[in-house]
Amino acid sequence: MLLGIITKITQLAPDDYVGFTFFIGYMAMAAAAVFFLFERSRVEDKWKMSLLVSALITGIAAVHYGYMRDYWGEFGASGDGSPTFFRYVDWTLTVPLMCVEFYLLTKVAGAKKSLLWKLIIASTWMLVCGYIGEAFNPDGGSTSHSVMWGVLSTLGYLYILYTVWLGEVAKLAEASNSDVVKKGVRTLAWFVLVGWAIYPIGYMCMDGGWLNGVFAAKDVDLFYNIADAINKIGFGLVVYNIAITSSAKTKTA
Amino acid sequence: MSKEIFIFIASVLLIMPMLSVFGDISLPGQLVLSAPFIILLGIPHGAIDNVLYIRGASLKQTHFIAIYLLIIAINILLWVVFPVAAYVLFLVISAYHFGQSQFSHYFKTQKLVHQLTNLLWGVSILSALTLFNLTEIKTVMSDYSEFSVFDPVHHTRGLSVIFGISTLLTLSSLIWLTASKALKLEALFMEVLILALIFVSFYLMPVIIGFTLYFVILHSFKVLGEEYRFLKLAKEVKSRVAFVKLLTPFSILSFFGMGVVFALIHFNILAMSYGYCLLIIISSITLPHVFVMNKFYKLLFKTNFYQEEH
Numbered sequence: 312m313l314l315g316i317i318t319k320i321t322q323l324a325p326d327d328y329v330g331f332t333f334f335i336g337y338m339a340m341a342a343a344a345v346f347f348l349f350e351r352s353r354v355e356d357k358w359k360m361s362l363l364v365s366a367l368i369t370g371i372a373a374v375h376y377g378y379m380r381d382y383w384g385e386f387g388a389s390g391d392g393s394p395t396f397f398r399y400v401d402w403t404l405t406v407p408l409m410c411v412e413f414y415l416l417t418k419v420a421g422a423k424k425s426l427l428w429k430l431i432i433a434s435t436w437m438l439v440c441g442y443i444g445e446a447f448n449p450d451g452g453s454t455s456h457s458v459m460w461g462v463l464s465t466l467g468y469l470y471i472l473y474t475v476w477l478g479e480v481a482k483l484a485e486a487s488n489s490d491v492v493k494k495g496v497r498t499l500a501w502f503v504l505v506g507w508a509i510y511p512i513g514y515m516c517m518d519g520g521w522l523n524g525v526f527a528a529k530d531v532d533l534f535y536n537i538a539d540a541i542n543k544i545g546f547g548l549v550v551y552n553i554a555i556t557s558s559a560k561t562k563t564a
Numbered sequence: 565m566s567k568e569i570f571i572f573i574a575s576v577l578l579i580m581p582m583l584s585v586f587g588d589i590s591l592p593g594q595l596v597l598s599a600p601f602i603i604l605l606g607i608p609h610g611a612i613d614n615v616l617y618i619r620g621a622s623l624k625q626t627h628f629i630a631i632y633l634l635i636i637a638i639n640i641l642l643w644v645v646f647p648v649a650a651y652v653l654f655l656v657i658s659a660y661h662f663g664q665s666q667f668s669h670y671f672k673t674q675k676l677v678h679q680l681t682n683l684l685w686g687v688s689i690l691s692a693l694t695l696f697n698l699t700e701i702k703t704v705m706s707d708y709s710e711f712s713v714f715d716p717v718h719h720t721r722g723l724s725v726i727f728g729i730s731t732l733l734t735l736s737s738l739i740w741l742t743a744s745k746a747l748k749l750e751a752l753f754m755e756v757l758i759l760a761l762i763f764v765s766f767y768l769m770p771v772i773i774g775f776t777l778y779f780v781i782l783h784s785f786k787v788l789g790e791e792y793r794f795l796k797l798a799k800e801v802k803s804r805v806a807f808v809k810l811l812t813p814f815s816i817l818s819f820f821g822m823g824v825v826f827a828l829i830h831f832n833i834l835a836m837s838y839g840y841c842l843l844i845i846i847s848s849i850t851l852p853h854v855f856v857m858n859k860f861y862k863l864l865f866k867t868n869f870y871q872e873e874h
Contacts, residue, residue, distance in 0.1 A: 458582060465577050469574050472573070504573075
């Protein structure tokens, strides 16, 4: 196993910065998952589930990044393709889990199960449409195919964006009477607005895509890796901050 | 994030990729696509200037209309005598007006720094619109001889300098306002994001569609909302229906007036191109509207409108 890993590392060229970010992403996600799991014991019971979900998000991503790193070492660096399949499997599992975090955070203010399902369905819709658009793009690229599935996917994104900024999640956070929750949910909403924006840009760079040619496929993988690390670990850290601050406040009260 | 900003983001994200499927859209095509939105939201947002101005002022309706028409007449005269000056004046007052409506919910007073920020923001987006679509604008203008006088205004290098300086100063001003606690850090981030999104949409979309998206959603829709909520708070209107009824007479009158002018051109009574005439009309209704809105915003600040609302 160890030899296998070392072999993979040696296969990465010193100037393969994309491969480097796959490796860094893998280690960072794994470290974050361990951190969130260990820190669970330091927070109040009501926040334990949130930290577990944060650990799951980064843990699942770490496993996928392990696969993607190997895939990149084998095919990607030579220009034979990006690990699209692994990326979407990762996102299809982790993005709905991020939406679960919104439900868990606003549960204290009375969030209902229906909110959880609406967010899960919207995020799954967004990713499935994105996957069809990207993975089943005809050879050479089709603009109408890319745009149609891109627009359908965007509808899912907009639903989530509306819910967390103006809709149910925002209203519940406001009603929570907790500054920590309000501030935390708003920070997570910024992740959705800015952090998630990198993905449609990457999507539009595919063959036939609207921004095709603006960035090379290699650069898109680089953006995805950086965005994934910031979004997933950052998201988890915000949740961690809410949990730890709230728990500390309860202790001192 | 306000509703207008959400609608703007959603529209940009959905419309931009779709435009790539349609390919290049001709100018008449752009006008056809944009006109319904400008007619439904753009024109009506200035159709209750009389109601807004007279509120809190000791001025009779007839006097107000007379002064309003006088300003329009002076502006038309300026277009006839000094078209370049009239064009530049139009751009500058529009820039200030756009900036004023953009920041109306943040600023509680109208100090010089706020007014400068309003102007710089507006200059930044209008210069971006012109600079990013200069080829398209020049192609359209080259079809009509009247526009040739504006060539010095549409100088690429000059526009680049104006765009660069105004954007830099806008950002500096916003940062300064944040540092002096007049603006929240989150508001600064949101404004930078919106400015970037406006630039992207102006750069990537055809000129009229890009501008319409900004003008209708971020400007007109927001101003209409402020007008409605203000009049409701002042018990001037009770419902949205009543507000629409209030907007209707002068909106219809504006369309009718434009129709008459275009008919004069059509029957060769007025020797002018439709495009040039439209520019003069828009500029002429903008000038008095900006004065009214300036007073309206002063009234909003004086009555602590945004604090009252929250």
